[in-house]
Every structure is written in structure tokens, then in C-alpha cells.
Amino acid sequence: MPTALMLAESEIDEAALNTRQAALVVHDDLAARNAALQPGDMIRVRVRLYNPDTGESSIEAVALTYHNRMRVLDALNAASTSSLDIAYRWLCGSKMCGTCAVRMNGREVLACWEAVEPDMLIEPLRNLPVLRDLVVDRTPFDIKVAAFEPWLERSTPYTGFPETLTHQQMRHASAALECIGCMACYSACPVVGLGGITAFAGPAPLVQLAQTALDPRQRSDKVLRSLEASNIFDCVSCYKCEEVCPAHIRIVTDVIEPLKAKAAALSPRLARHPLTFGAIVAARGRIEPALLVLRLKGWRALARLGRVLTLIRRRKIRPSRTMLALASMLLGRKPGP
Amino acid sequence: MTLQFAYFPGCSAKTTCSELNQAMHRIAPELGLLLHEIDTPVCTGSREIRSVDPLGFLVANARILAVAETAALPLMTVCNTCTLNLIDTQARLTGDSDTRGEVNVRLASEGLVYRGPVEIRHFLWVLLEDIGPVALRKMIKRPMRGLSVAAFYGCHITRPPSRYGYVDSRNNRSLEQLAEVLGCRPIDYSGRTECCGFHTAAANEKVAIKLTGQHVADARENGASLMLTPCPLCHTVLDTFQRDMERDLNRRLDMPILHLAQIVGLALGVKAADLGLNQHVIPSNGIIETLNGSI
Numbered sequence: 001m002p003t004a005l006m007l008a009e010s011e012i013d014e015a016a017l018n019t020r021q022a023a024l025v026v027h028d029d030l031a032a033r034n035a036a037l038q039p040g041d042m043i044r045v046r047v048r049l050y051n052p053d054t055g056e057s058s059i060e061a062v063a064l065t066y067h068n069r070m071r072v073l074d075a076l077n078a079a080s081t082s083s084l085d086i087a088y089r090w091l092c093g094s095k096m097c098g099t100c101a102v103r104m105n106g107r108e109v110l111a112c113w114e115a116v117e118p119d120m121l122i123e124p125l126r127n128l129p130v131l132r133d134l135v136v137d138r139t140p141f142d143i144k145v146a147a148f149e150p151w152l153e154r155s156t157p158y159t160g161f162p163e164t165l166t167h168q169q170m171r172h173a174s175a176a177l178e179c180i181g182c183m184a185c186y187s188a189c190p191v192v193g194l195g196g197i198t199a200f201a202g203p204a205p206l207v208q209l210a211q212t213a214l215d216p217r218q219r220s221d222k223v224l225r226s227l228e229a230s231n232i233f234d235c236v237s238c239y240k241c242e243e244v245c246p247a248h249i250r251i252v253t254d255v256i257e258p259l260k261a262k263a264a265a266l267s268p269r270l271a272r273h274p275l276t277f278g279a280i281v282a283a284r285g286r287i288e289p290a291l292l293v294l295r296l297k298g299w300r301a302l303a304r305l306g307r308v309l310t311l312i313r314r315r316k317i318r319p320s321r322t323m324l325a326l327a328s329m330l331l332g333r334k335p336g337p
Numbered sequence: 338m339t340l341q342f343a344y345f346p347g348c349s350a351k352t353t354c355s356e357l358n359q360a361m362h363r364i365a366p367e368l369g370l371l372l373h374e375i376d377t378p379v380c381t382g383s384r385e386i387r388s389v390d391p392l393g394f395l396v397a398n399a400r401i402l403a404v405a406e407t408a409a410l411p412l413m414t415v416c417n418t419c420t421l422n423l424i425d426t427q428a429r430l431t432g433d434s435d436t437r438g439e440v441n442v443r444l445a446s447e448g449l450v451y452r453g454p455v456e457i458r459h460f461l462w463v464l465l466e467d468i469g470p471v472a473l474r475k476m477i478k479r480p481m482r483g484l485s486v487a488a489f490y491g492c493h494i495t496r497p498p499s500r501y502g503y504v505d506s507r508n509n510r511s512l513e514q515l516a517e518v519l520g521c522r523p524i525d526y527s528g529r530t531e532c533c534g535f536h537t538a539a540a541n542e543k544v545a546i547k548l549t550g551q552h553v554a555d556a557r558e559n560g561a562s563l564m565l566t567p568c569p570l571c572h573t574v575l576d577t578f579q580r581d582m583e584r585d586l587n588r589r590l591d592m593p594i595l596h597l598a599q600i601v602g603l604a605l606g607v608k609a610a611d612l613g614l615n616q617h618v619i620p621s622n623g624i625i626e627t628l629n630g631s632i
Contacts, residue, residue, distance in 0.1 A: 106507075107505055107507075138360040180348075190531065190532055190534075190548055191534075191544060192406075194544060194547050194548070195352050197543045197544065197547055198541065198543070198544055206607075208377075210399040219542060222466060229579035231419070233540060233541075235536075235537070235539065236492075236532050236534045236535075236536050236537050236539060236544065236545075236548070237384045237491075237492070237493075237494040237536045238496070238531075238532035239492055239497040240494035240496070240497065240532070242496065242497040242499070243496050243497065243504075243505075243506060244505075245496055246497075250499065252497065253425075253497075256388075257387065257388040259393065260388035260389060261388055261602045262392075262569060263391050264388075265390040271389055273385065273539060274384075274385035274386065274388055274389045275389060277383065277539075278384060278385060278386050278389065278390055278393070279378045281382075281386060284379025285377065285379055285380070286351060286352070286378040286379060286380045287348045287352075287380050287383065287540070288352060289348075289349070289352055289353050289573075290353075291354075292539050293539050296539055296540055304542065304581075306580075307580065307581070310580075310618055311353075311577060311618070313615065314616045314618060315355070315616055316354075316616065316618075317353070320553075321352075
């Protein structure tokens with residue numbers, strides 16, 4: 001049974017501390033999370049194994065003896081030297097190289113930075129092809145990033161020297177530079193996994209893109225090309241990527257939203273949805289959902305006529321209100337007093 | 338004892354989910370809440386304005402906080418996305434005095450000033466922390482026995498970790514706790530803290546339908562008689578797109594989706610019609626029959 005695990009106090013910002021839910025904050029470092037176990041306790045480790053030669057997948061279990069400050073990586077090392085033959089990757093063992101990310105009990109973690117739990121199911125990351133056991137193929141990520149041409153190019157050469165770049169200008173790009181490329185976010189993203197119905201690039205490639213696209217020196221035509229290819233507006237803003245990022249990058253706030261703002265500035269067509277939303281709110285004060293859909297889809301909005309009629313019958317849509325909103329939007333009027 | 342709040346329903350509860358606002362006003366007196374609704378039409382910017390007009394986003398949210406501040410009241414919300422937008426604005430303006438200055442210049446024309454001390458309280462937190470489970474249990478007139486509830490949190494009341502403190506958002510069990518207080522049986526299923534996809538739905542509803550269909554189906558498989566959500570945006574996807582999910586999955590789901598205020602209202606003995614249950618696409622008749630049968 002998972003206990004309520006919370007961030008260290010230092011990671012909670014001041015304003016959140018003022019709100020009452022922050023009263024729940026407790027320490028959550030490796031030692032605190034290990035406190036549930038005592039040296040000598042037995043832990044159960046189950047690993048999902050996959051053999052590419054036979055195409056067979058199985059879950060193998062092993063019991064291990066807990067020792068102080070035991071990490072998932074220690075458990076994998078111990079399991080593979082005792083009875084299990086497991087393929088897994090790791091290099092630095094200290095949260096730098098980004099090679100050891102796995103899913104532990106359904107959550108993306110760095111094996112080298114995560115405390116063991118009494119009963120663990122360890123699986124490979126999702127949304128990438130599995131090569132063997134816990135080793136995934138990063139090629140889909142590499143292809144997406146390469147297509148972004150992630151190097152800086154100016155449209156016109158800079159004449160003065162040294163070039164001044166302010167902290168404010170570089171704020172978002174430098175947040176993205178914290179990325180260790182572990183793919184935890186790419187595995188956690190629910191949209192990447194939807195496959196055919198969206199070509200959303202996913203959080204990890206967008207973080208790579210942000211390193212150059214949010215740098216004021218980058219050529220804007222290249223940024224626009226990359227943003228068009230990324231389908232960034234299919235991001236659902238669920239914050240699953242932020243939740244699992246071991247580098248604590250605020251991926252939605254510091255990467256995806258500034259990239260969306262960039263897209264809106266470079267190409268209103270690309271950002272039609274948020275700009276239309278903004279225009280309706282500017283005219284009406286609040287959003288009128290039926291009008292938003294009508295403006296975005298035009299008469300195609302009526303393709304699902306059955307649904308539209310049901311929503312009218314259930315008073316979810318009021319045609320008179322929608323038309324009034326449309327009129328006031330077209331006239332560009334603010335709402336009356 | 339009466340608890341007073343400035344109350345911000347948000348766009349959804351004023352338009353496509355007006356039954357939520359209706360239910361909230363109906364049950365407030367029963368719960369000992371005195372709500373002062375902020376009734377000027379104003380939007381917290383959802384995800385759209387938030388991403389493409391960062392300053393406009395902060396001004397819109399600071400305006401709402403400033404109105405509550407003028408009344409010297411905590412601010413109650415009923416929408417997850419509004420809640421996070423307001424919390425994020427407060428955090429940003431607390432840490433960045435330059436931006437706070439810019440925002441206040443824009444607010445000055447309306448005679449408002451943002452200082453920042455307003456407490457932001459989602460209705461779920463009001464129920465569990467301000468009223469509290471003990472007092473709430475005493476108010477119940479119709480225990481909800483016989484109902485299995487699948488809690489659907491939505492994202493913006495449990496993530497990001499920098500706001501809510503969960504290393505693993507699945508550790509949030511507040512809705513299950515509330516369901517138990519009301520006499521229901523909470524069920525476990527994989528969709529609890531997953532995303533409904535609302536924020537792309539206006540432009541690309543396929544994402545929302547695909548994402549959410551699997552969660553409703555999973556709730557159904559685990560024996561839920563209803564799904565409960567604290568967010569009208571999740572409700573919109575779960576309820577109004579459910580027939581599309583059924584087509585996509587090629588199976589019936591027929592899962593009633595209840596707003597927090599509606600399930601509390603039923604437990605307080607309020608009539609279903611007064612809570613706007615008849616405004617949902619998926620009928621809730623089965624729930625009402627179960628409740629009537631259990632008395």
C-alpha cells in the first residue's frame with residue numbers, strides 16, 4: 001500500500017506553503033522513503049522479461065534482502081547476480097546519464113535514484129520498442145529530435161561582441177537544458193501512446209526542441225517548421241511528464257507553454273484554437289464552449305448532429321446564447337455592464 | 338456555524354455544466370456555506386490564454402483574487418483548471434514583484450489591487466478540511482449505501498507535484514475518503530488520476546474520446562455504479578462524449594457521471610431534479626433507484 005509521499009519542503013514554493021494543503025508536506029528523501037523497511041527485511045522483486053528471439057514476455061520473481069539505502073538499481077544488480085538473467089542499462093549511478101529509467105509499480109523512475117519498495121514490479125518504459133527485458137530502443141526519439149535540426153543558426157550574422165543575452169530571455173531554454181534524456185516523460189505521456197490519431201511529438205523531444213527554439217538567437221523559420229511538425233497543440237496539459245521528471249523540469253510550464261506561445265507568435269494559423277479561445281473571452285468575458293467549437297470546426301461541428309441535438313435537449317447548449325455570443329464576437333464588443 | 342467564501346464558478350459551471358452551479362447553490366445552505374458569487378463574466382484562461390498570452394492570463398486570475406481580497410474572504414472554486422490557474426498565478430506573483438507591478442497597473446483601471454493573501458479552496462478541500470468528515474457525516478440524511486464509486490480526479494487538482502506535493506499523484510485518496518463519508522463504496526481502477534483530454538477536445542476530440550474511453554471502461558469492469566469528478570471539464574468529456582467512446586470501443590458503457598456537489602446533495606437528501614441530474618447525457622436513474630431501494 002503506497003503511503004502519502006511528498007516532496008521535500010524546500011521544493012514547495014512560498015505561495016503553496018500559504019495554502020492549507022501544504023500542511024500535508026512531509027520529507028521525501030531516499031532515507032525517509034526507505035524507513036518503511038529495516039535491514040534484513042525481505043523484498044519481492046518481479047521483473048518483466050522479454051526475449052526478442054522468441055518474442056515471448058514473462059514476469060520473473062526473486063526475493064532479496066533489504067540493506068540500508070537500497071535503490072531499485074541495487075535490487076536489479078543483486079537480482080541479476082543471483083538468479084535472474086536481466087538485460088538493463090545503467091552507467092553513472094548518480095542521476096546524470098539518464099540511461100537507467102524503468103517503470104516501477106506503474107511509475108517512471110530512475111533506477112539509480114529511487115528507493116526500493118517492499119513489493120516491486122519492474123517493467124521497461126512505454127512508448128518505445130523493447131529490445132530485450134528492460135532495454136528500450138531510443139531511435140523514435142532520436143529521429144524526432146534530428147528532424148528539429150537542434151542547433152543554433154542565426155538568420156543574420158551578429159555584428160557586435162559580446163552578445164548580450166538576459167536571464168529573462170534565456171529562462172525557458174536554460175530550464176530545458178537540465179534534461180538528462182532519460183525518456184521517463186516520454187513513457188509517462190498518455191498522448192504519445194495513442195499512436196495513429198495524433199502525431200504529437202511528446203515531451204522529451206519538445207524539451208530538446210526548447211533548448212534552441214526558445215533561445216532568442218535561433219532562426220524563426222526553423223522554429224516554425226519544427227513546431228508545425230511537433231503537433232504541440234495535442235498536448236493535453238496533464239502534467240504527467242512533470243510528475244516523473246527526475247531533473248524537476250517544469251515541462252508543461254517552462255517548455256510546452258512557451259513553445260505554444262512561440263507558435264502563436266510565429267503562425268496564428270498553427271495556434272488557431274488558443275487564439276480563437278482568447279478572442280471569444282475578449283468579446284464575452286468568459287468562454288462560450290459551443291461557439292468555440294463552431295468557430296474552430298465551422299459547419300463540420302454539425303457533423304455529429306445527434307450529439308448536438310442531445311446537448312440542446314439537455315440544456316448544455318443554448319443556441320440563442322451561442323448566436324448572441326457569435327454576434328458580439330463579430331462586432332468585437334465587450335459584454336455590457 | 339456558517340463558513341463564508343467568495344465563490345468563483347468558472348465558465349464551465351456557467352455554461353455547459355450549469356447543473357453544477359445549480360447544485361452548488363442548492364446545497365450550500367445545507368452545508369452551512371454562505372457563498373458570495375463573483376458574477377462578473379471572467380475566465381481564468383483555461384490552458385489556451387495561459388499559453389499564448391501569459392500576462393493577460395495573470396491579470397485575469399489576479400482580478401478574481403483581488404475581488405476576493407476586497408471582500409476579505411477565502412475563494413472557493415469548483416473547477417480543477419481554474420483552481421490550478423489561480424494557485425499558479427498566486428505563486429508567480431508572490432515570487433516576482435516586477436510582474437506583480439505590471440499586473441497591478443492593468444488592474445488599477447478597475448480600482449482593484451492584488452496583494453496576494455487570499456486562500457484558494459477547491460470545494461473538495463472545503464468539504465474535507467473546512468467542514469471536515471465528522472461534521473459532514475452528521476449532515477447526511479440519505480446514506481449512499483449500495484453505490485460503488487469510481488473517483489476520477491482530473492489532473493489539475495493533483496498535479497503538478499510542485500503545487501500539490503505528491504511524488505506519485507495516485508497517492509491522492511481524498512475523493513475516495515469523501516465517498517466513504519457519504520456511505521458509498523469506493524472502487525479501485527487504473528484511471529483514477531488519469532487525464533480526460535478536455536484541453537484538446539475543442540480542436541481534436543479524438544484524443545479525448547480515445548484517452549477517456551479506456552478509463553470509463555475500466556471503471557465499469559471494476560464494478561463502478563457511477564463515476565465522481567470534482568471538475569466540470571472532466572465531466573464534460575466523461576458525460577457528453579460517452580456515446581462516442583461507446584462507438585469507439587464498440588461496447589455499451591452507460592456510466593452515470595456525477596459532480597461532487599450532486600453526490601453530496603443526494604446524500605443530504607436533496608431531490609435529483611434540484612441537482613440538475615436530468616441535464617446529463619447519461620441518465621442517472623439507476624443510481625436513484627438504488628438509493629430509493631436502500632431506504
